[in-house]
Amino acid sequence: MARLIPLATIKGAAAACCSPLSESELSESEAQQAATIFGALSDPVRLRMLSLIATESEVCSCALEEPLGKSQPTISHHTRILAEAGLIEGEKRGRWMWWHVVPEQLNSVANILATTRVTH
Amino acid sequence: MARLIPLATIKGAAAACCSPLSESELSESEAQQAATIFGALSDPVRLRMLSLIATESEVCSCALEEPLGKSQPTISHHTRILAEAGLIEGEKRGRWMWWHVVPEQLNSVANILATTRVTH
DNA sequence: TCGTCACATTGATGGTTGTCAATGTTACGC
DNA sequence: GCGTAACATTGACAACCATCAATGTGACGA
Numbered sequence: 033m034a035r036l037i038p039l040a041t042i043k044g045a046a047a048a049c050c051s052p053l054s055e056s057e058l059s060e061s062e063a064q065q066a067a068t069i070f071g072a073l074s075d076p077v078r079l080r081m082l083s084l085i086a087t088e089s090e091v092c093s094c095a096l097e098e099p100l101g102k103s104q105p106t107i108s109h110h111t112r113i114l115a116e117a118g119l120i121e122g123e124k125r126g127r128w129m130w131w132h133v134v135p136e137q138l139n140s141v142a143n144i145l146a147t148t149r150v151t152h
Numbered sequence: 153m154a155r156l157i158p159l160a161t162i163k164g165a166a167a168a169c170c171s172p173l174s175e176s177e178l179s180e181s182e183a184q185q186a187a188t189i190f191g192a193l194s195d196p197v198r199l200r201m202l203s204l205i206a207t208e209s210e211v212c213s214c215a216l217e218e219p220l221g222k223s224q225p226t227i228s229h230h231t232r233i234l235a236e237a238g239l240i241e242g243e244k245r246g247r248w249m250w251w252h253v254v255p256e257q258l259n260s261v262a263n264i265l266a267t268t269r270v271t272h
Numbered sequence: 273t274c275g276t277c278a279c280a281t282t283g284a285t286g287g288t289t290g291t292c293a294a295t296g297t298t299a300c301g302c
Numbered sequence: 303g304c305g306t307a308a309c310a311t312t313g314a315c316a317a318c319c320a321t322c323a324a325t326g327t328g329a330c331g332a
């Protein structure tokens with residue numbers, strides 16, 4: 033199970049690892065790493081959470097409970113999983129936790145799947 | 153854009169449903185649909201399987217057991233999940249089942265994540 | 273028709289995961 | 303210090319999932 037990590041170091045805990053699927057075969061460790069990231073994306077609550085964060089520049093944890101209809105511990109659980117996957121980053125300011133997406137990670141994951149090139 | 157993939161022999165086929173996460177908020181049904189597809193990608197065995205199929209134009213089921221180190225029922229289970237997610241398509245010729253990837257579906261899923269444009 | 277091959281399905285099992293109540297921790301205002 | 307607000311952690315439970323042995327199904331060759 034995931035070891036306990038201080039929030040500050042969750043940033044960059046997982047980086048998208050792999051070249052496009054059709055380019056070369058995935059090793060077992062690469063597959064495991066990518067599967068963890070896709071696993072973070074495999075829950076509808078987390079996807080809506082990610083969508084909520086992505087459509088704003090920053091979102092407070094307290095602003096997620098009501099639209100998602102989940103309890104505070106559940107919200108905390110899901111933000112942690114998204115953060116450990118490198119998809120979002122959090123910063124604590126005062127009593128509030130502010131989250132934003134990591135576009136580079138989203139693009140990296142997209143690049144694993146895309147058979148056409150992702151450009152800037 | 154996300155066109156339906158004809159999968160005559162596969163029930164419950166899913167097509168990538170959603171516009172980019174940062175563009176508009178996902179509905180619950182969209183999130184559920186996308187989560188199913190990402191769920192298909194959240195297992196290391198299925199990712200290596202998809203990679204094996206993607207690096208060839210066609211792969212027989214019988215050619216997957218040995219490199220993946222899984223039993224025949226397990227291979228059958230995983231190909232089914234990938235097919236139901238619309239990521240691969242299968243065709244039975246004689247006694248053999250031949251699988252190929254569905255690039256349009258892979259690109260559609262990538263497009264949900266990418267914050268930059270996917271081009272040719 | 274018979275036996276075999278390639279694959280699908282079923283059933284069972286051990287491990288994983290989403291959820292929330294209860295509790296712990298840290299920051300703020302008084 | 304005291305009380306409270308925002309979030310994290312723990313513990314427990316039900317639901318889900320990956321895996322394989324056993325079995326079923328359809329296709330081929332003899």
